Amino acid sequence: MNIIIGVSWPFANGELHIGHAASSLPGDVIARYHRLKGNNVILVSGTDCHGTPTEVKALKENKSPKEIVDECHVSFDKDFEDFGISFDLYNRTDDEYHKKFVQEQFVKYYNNGYLEEKEEEQLYCEHCKLFLADRYIIGICPKCGSEIKGDECEKCGSLLTIDEVKETKCSICGSKTSYKINKNLYFKLSNFQNDIKFLLESKRNLWRENAVNFTERYLNEGIPDRCASRTLNYGIDIPIEGFKDKKLYGWFENVWGYVTASKKYAENNNLNWEDFWKNTGNNKIYLIHAKDNIPFHSVIFPSLLLATNDNYKLPDKIVSDEYITIEGEKLSKSKGNYITLRHLLDNYPVDSIRYYFSINNPETRDFNFTYEGFINSINGELLGKWGNFVNRTLQFINKSFDGKLINLKINETLENKLKELYDVVGKDIDNGDTKDGLSKIFDFINYSNKYFDENEPWKLAKEATNKCEEILYNCCNIILNINNLLKPYFIETTKRVEGYLNVNIVEWSYNRLSSVSLSKEINPLFIRYDKSVIEEERKLLNK
Template identity: 45%
Template sequence: MNVIIGNAWPYANGELHLGRIAVLLPGDVLARYHRLMGDDVVFVSGSDSHGTPVTMKAKAEGMSPEEASLHYHEKIKECFEGLGFSFDIFTKTHTEYHSKKVSEFIKELYDKGYIYEKEVEQTYCPKCNEYLLDRYIEGKCPSCGSHAVGDQCDECSEIFESEELLEKKCIFCKSEPVIKETKHLFFALSKLENDVKRIYIRQNGWRENAQKITNRYLNEGLRDRAVTRDFNWGVDVPFEGFEDKKIYVWIEAVMGYLTASMKCLDERSEDYMEYWNGEDSRIYFVHGKDNIPFHTVIFPAILSGLGIKRPNIREISSEYMKLEGKNFSAVKNWAIWPDYLMEKYNVDLIRYYLISNGPEVKDTDFTWKSFIHANNNELVGLFGNLINRVLAFIDKNFDGNIPKGSVDKAFKDDMFKLYCDVGDNIEEGNFKKALEYIFSAIKKANKYFDDEKPWVNIKKDREKCSECMYTCIQIIANLSNLVEPFLPFAAKKIRGFLEIKNPMWMPIEIKEGKINNFNILFDRIDKNIVEEELGRLKDKKN
């Protein structure tokens, strides 16, 4: 099967806090799992270089947009690499390849009648003497009345033209802007509404938040959206008369999924259409709930307009992770940054916590107490304990050699079912449930070890003890496969202990071999660190 996994592209205007990582980590779990399944995977993402937040950040830091976007692109890339994200390509929108392909797509949509010219009224600030970009305008949402900035309401997830904001103000001078006429290109979403409906009807197991928001948009009817904007930073408009404008970031950035996958597949000498529109293909989009309409309505419409009529899309649309009961906020410095965590804590602990406590269907809360508990009680007390006690026992009593033994049909059947249960839940986007299956098996394995009492049988019945240890080794060997999507660093260590060459998503049996330089997977963390970290968080905020 051909599999595309598209992680939402973060703006290159700052480093990512842990709340953003919690939303995007499932993409790496999917990519690692599908590779183990033997599928042809293209895991893509990149940084959004052309968004208004980038220009605002550049202005604040005294840099050009290009300098700022490149600086933060590298920071974001380093963060993902440190956390073990296994992208096949992590690029940025400010590249010649992306700009060229976007221009080609815009021309194709124009030639097919899905993009057209239109005279429109646009918000202009006389005091600042410039047309105002979306994020330079604040006011009240035309749908729910909440405070909103630009073209989207964070409160109700409505997207609209910024000119529709009520009680508009320029964010710089706070004066009331005026409306002036100008010419722009528009994307005929209304023409593609039925195509979007067909894609939505064919959807398989989208999360409730994605279904609810998509259904609302379709019931209200899709409205055409501006494709160009008055700006000097972004992808050029490929038509005469639009030299002073750029392609709007909302359409250009989502096209990054196409351009990135095309570049990756060009290098593999493969046809990108086999992945996007093939019979045996699947596409995952991994993002937060604030990005739902762009992935479930707008991008499917773009795909349809480009001739990709039957994409098999699965939406992994997460809610939000909070921090000690409050929303993450980089502005208010109420945040935890991954580089700090990676320097001080095991990376697999970070990954485990963000998945087991992930905001899959409701908002969740990062607390230092539960973070340390996850390490000490689950990774050390269950998983690490099983690996250490089995390997240490074999090292001491069997000179490090895997004992002789066998496993019965019931064991093999149970192991096969475990792979199926974990795999099915990963594919359905139930990552917490998948981890629960694995850790339930780890609990059973620890109980098996205790019930068999190998420390007694090594003296009374060595053959029985050998059978027990052989079984435990098979459990651990298979755990190295099963935890690979979630805890890749621990999985790699276990494969090294048992000299397993390559992971795979199927039951394995190791009949002979020697334990190789095993060590502790996870260290216990002093519980007093909770108060230290809470104090640091509060001090940093103040």
């Protein structure tokens, strides 16, 4: 099967933070699983380069927008790589290949009547001399009275037109906004109301509950047409006469990045990109992102695909995480409640970070990141459970049997449980429920530690050597297969375990260990952290 996995594109105006880490990780877990299954996988994302935030940051730092984008792209690419996100291509929206493709789609929409010219009053900041993008407008939600940024209310979930927002101000300088005449092109999103309704009904059981609920709300409110052009200095030029002074709106062109990145990768690797993106009957499309990006993936992107009339397959799986808080408070860079991914990567092993975000993935409710929880997960779960089972089993064999076992009698009950575990964990990951899959693996690790303790091999080594070898062999067989099941989640310790066992598995299926001949040097997979680290990290967070 051909698998497309698109991870949402971070915006080029700062460093990657733990929210990016948490929302992107399920995409990598799903990709690694499907590769082990033997499927053809293209995992893509990239840097979202265009928009007012980039231009504002450039002005503040006395740099060009491209300089800001270049810095962010290098930083993002490095962070994702070190975090183990196995992108087949990490692209950028100022890539010429991407620009050319989306301009072609825009012309097609214009010629097919999906773009409408409108001369309208648009919010403008006299102080900044800018027509303001929605995200740079703050005001009051007309439906619930909450403070709102842009055209989407986080509190009540309403998707508004910006002229509905009350008491608008420029979020850049805080000045009151005024209206000024501007000519734009609007994409007729409302034309696809019924198509999106049909899509939702057909995929209801495949999308996250939050994606279903949000999409239903947008449908109930009526999907509005959406402005597709902008007044910007840095962006993709609109190739339509009368609008060549404008740029494509970011919401229009960045979601097309999933297609352009995978198309570019396919062409460079002798693959047919249409086998992945068109309705072939042998492909699946996952879109991975946080809750605030739901409308762009469940409403806007499918509508853009449909408007081409080019037989595009619509997204199968919407994997949309809830939010992350830090130490009980909303993630906020301005308030200092902010942890960069780079900080964690520079101070902790990558598998420890990947485990904590995976086992706490905010699939159904917000996840509160705490340093106490993070350190306890390393000490108690990784070191105390999985690391302990691997280390004590293999060290015992090296010490008592010189690293080799002769009695390789399989325990069929354990073997059948392992076979079943491949099936249930595989289904969880395939469904985008990566947290549930990892939880089941660690439930089996608890069961395995109990098996070791109840059989007391340290006693059998003196009283019944043959039986002792049988118990230890079955423990090694568990280690081999649990380690393989962990490969979508862990990227470093899994290689070390295979090195200890001198065995390598390259497929998602149960393997019975054919011999036991261990490496002479067995080191702990994880280290214990002193609890003082928790307070040290909290102090850094509050600086």
